[in-house]
Amino acid sequence: MREVYVVGIGITSFTRLEYPLSEIAAFPAMVALKDAGLSKVDHVYVANMGSARLNHQTGLASAVVDTLSLTPAGAEVIENGPASGASAIKQGFMAVASGLHDTVLVTSAERLREVNNLEATDVVASLSHPLAEYIYGVTLPSLAAMFTRLYMQKYGVTERHLAMVAVKNHDNALLNFFAHLHEKITLEGILDSPEAMTNNPYVAEPLRFFDCCPVSDGGAAVILASAEVAKQLNKPMIRLAGVGQATDTHCVHERAEPTDLLAVRGAAAKAFQMAGVSPSDVNVAELHDAFTILEIVESEEVGFFKKGEGHLALERGETRLGGRLPINTSGGLKAKGHPVGATGVGQAHEIVLQLRGEADKRQVKDARIGFTCNFGGFGNNVVCLVFKREN
Amino acid sequence: MALEIYAYQCKKCGQLHYPFRMVCKKCGNLEPFEFNTVALPKNGKLLTFTTVHNLPPDFNVAKLSLGIVELENGMRITGQLKVPSPKIGMAVSGKVEIVREAEYSKNFGMVFYPA
Numbered sequence: 247m248r249e250v251y252v253v254g255i256g257i258t259s260f261t262r263l264e265y266p267l268s269e270i271a272a273f274p275a276m277v278a279l280k281d282a283g284l285s286k287v288d289h290v291y292v293a294n295m296g297s298a299r300l301n302h303q304t305g306l307a308s309a310v311v312d313t314l315s316l317t318p319a320g321a322e323v324i325e326n327g328p329a330s331g332a333s334a335i336k337q338g339f340m341a342v343a344s345g346l347h348d349t350v351l352v353t354s355a356e357r358l359r360e361v362n363n364l365e366a367t368d369v370v371a372s373l374s375h376p377l378a379e380y381i382y383g384v385t386l387p388s389l390a391a392m393f394t395r396l397y398m399q400k401y402g403v404t405e406r407h408l409a410m411v412a413v414k415n416h417d418n419a420l421l422n423f424f425a426h427l428h429e430k431i432t433l434e435g436i437l438d439s440p441e442a443m444t445n446n447p448y449v450a451e452p453l454r455f456f457d458c459c460p461v462s463d464g465g466a467a468v469i470l471a472s473a474e475v476a477k478q479l480n481k482p483m484i485r486l487a488g489v490g491q492a493t494d495t496h497c498v499h500e501r502a503e504p505t506d507l508l509a510v511r512g513a514a515a516k517a518f519q520m521a522g523v524s525p526s527d528v529n530v531a532e533l534h535d536a537f538t539i540l541e542i543v544e545s546e547e548v549g550f551f552k553k554g555e556g557h558l559a560l561e562r563g564e565t566r567l568g569g570r571l572p573i574n575t576s577g578g579l580k581a582k583g584h585p586v587g588a589t590g591v592g593q594a595h596e597i598v599l600q601l602r603g604e605a606d607k608r609q610v611k612d613a614r615i616g617f618t619c620n621f622g623g624f625g626n627n628v629v630c631l632v633f634k635r636e637n
Numbered sequence: 638m639a640l641e642i643y644a645y646q647c648k649k650c651g652q653l654h655y656p657f658r659m660v661c662k663k664c665g666n667l668e669p670f671e672f673n674t675v676a677l678p679k680n681g682k683l684l685t686f687t688t689v690h691n692l693p694p695d696f697n698v699a700k701l702s703l704g705i706v707e708l709e710n711g712m713r714i715t716g717q718l719k720v721p722s723p724k725i726g727m728a729v730s731g732k733v734e735i736v737r738e739a740e741y742s743k744n745f746g747m748v749f750y751p752a
Contacts, residue, residue, distance in 0.1 A: 362694075364691070364694045367692075367693060368693035368694065371693055375656060377656055378714070381736055382746055383692050383693065383696055383701050383717070384703060385689060387689065388687050391687035392686060392704070392705055393685070396684070399725060448688070449690055450687045450688065450691070451687050452687075453687075499705045499713040504705070
């Protein structure tokens, strides 16, 4: 298997974007091509989840490859729910590692705000089991809420811990120009003050408004290349060193231990094994905090902290900027935003920025090893990536 | 006759599944349609629950409670919850009712009440 490097990155703001979906995918691709110093690539993958339903557009990859004038390069859409982004990167990795292609553009786009928030919630809810979950009114926030209630009872996580994740990630997002929410929040404002219930109402009890990610449009791109190509481009050598994926039952109620996220555990273990590093070697991580509880639980399942102790590490400040292992320096899904199909590529963008030392005010000092966890469905399809700086 | 929701029992190894799956999770039997239907029990205890305030647009209610129930035979089911003040571990009893209605379709599912 050949080694695979990230040679270019690009991103749009994660926010409400008033231009066509294909352009949301193309713009970050142009930034990434410029960043890499390439004008052509061998292949294009486009990560997207909902174009057919949200934007009445299918065959998005064909539109994107042409608008970028990259024809006749091959192009496909990769759809794996909210983990589409990391799945597309995994496909790009396989294409370069196998020797089939030398350069692959992995771009991504989602335009959820073309429909209203309730419809967007419904489209995302269609990830759940059609007959055993969806028909009841199950939404992703509701699955996360039922999971949170069990986690609170079993491990002593409180609403305060959840709010601490939100405050931390909103603070990080203030340092990220491309983040959706540039809004300073405080524990007092969202939890303690008499107005807290107005500022921060329940969405799905016990999860409140500020425990849930915003509904974002956005796109992000990375360019993957073989070592031979990467060495010619005069960029920091950032290697995509580990790729891991695992799945779990479609229905949350079928899981033997409902507080476990086995797909996260499995995907992370495979990614670390391939990269030849352990969780304690990681300097910076982007975890899939579509709900605040998920940052805490994923930080345990991937092996950064013991099961049931993620919230204690959070309390000690280990996961904030300046801590032992900063998590979600970009603001995470919570505050950077969650354009579902593009999120995984956005996570990779942040990690590459950090490993290059280009993360400006949110730079993690001397970051050499970075990690991303992209969580599909409610934990039924998870892709983890490990990135290493080599020079 | 009371409406039922069915579990699927593997004809080869006896393993029960809910919801339906094509291949038995325990024995992996690849012969098609090798399942018998067995009505799920209606009584159980509440494993976890939530009240959702942000529902898809076809629900004409402001909020709705959902829960996962561990049934008498140890199987679990997700359903709607019509319980005034739900608590983890409380005994509940289910009825099969309309849980979601669209213009041309009615979906039946399990609704849990205090036992």
